[in-house]
Amino acid sequence: MQILNISNNHWVTTSNIGAAPDTINIYNSLTQKYSLDNMNLFTHFHRTTKDKITFKVMNAQKQHNSYDCGPCALASTTSLLHGQDPTQLSFSDPRTHLLMSNKNGPITPCPAKTEYRQPPVTVGVTKYVHCTCRLDAGSRMMGCNSIDCDEWVHNSCTFLNGEHSGDWLCDRCQTIC
Numbered sequence: 001m002q003i004l005n006i007s008n009n010h011w012v013t014t015s016n017i018g019a020a021p022d023t024i025n026i027y028n029s030l031t032q033k034y035s036l037d038n039m040n041l042f043t044h045f046h047r048t049t050k051d052k053i054t055f056k057v058m059n060a061q062k063q064h065n066s067y068d069c070g071p072c073a074l075a076s077t078t079s080l081l082h083g084q085d086p087t088q089l090s091f092s093d094p095r096t097h098l099l100m101s102n103k104n105g106p107i108t109p110c111p112a113k114t115e116y117r118q119p120p121v122t123v124g125v126t127k128y129v130h131c132t133c134r135l136d137a138g139s140r141m142m143g144c145n146s147i148d149c150d151e152w153v154h155n156s157c158t159f160l161n162g163e164h165s166g167d168w169l170c171d172r173c174q175t176i177c
Helices: 036-046 069-081 094-104 171-176
Strands: 002-006 010-015 023-027 052-058 089-091 112-114 121-128 141-143 152-154
Touching: 002 036, 002 069, 010 036, 010 069, 023 036, 023 069, 036 052, 069 089, 069 094
Parallel strands: 023 052
Antiparallel strands: 002 010, 010 023, 052 121, 089 112, 141 152
């Protein structure tokens, strides 16, 4: 689980709690589209081992003003960590509750009413990830030369000077040889 700043001005919660192994749930208090940079950030922090990722935008409570994305992200995160489903909760004044919790001791879930919301929307993007950094193929890459291997790495992640020429075997295939 991560609380991440996207687009330099907005906080969202991302989590794989209760999600399929190849899925990242996004709890966002605004309705917005996600850039490739946002999706790279999500996959990088979650360090998935899968080769493709599905993003699910969960139907979380929307903020009522232009500045409470942080408290909303913390409220969703706290609920998830306490076994609650934030998509079915309507938080009452998360900012005040979080300030009081921080002052009085451990952060506890925000007071909330149960509220039915529509099921989550699966974003129509499947992202393929590679390399040890788990990002997409955005820069120069090299593939393992073993016939049965489909491992690809970014040159800049694997080689000290960022460049490599000739045959190359990934760590797994070097161990087998």
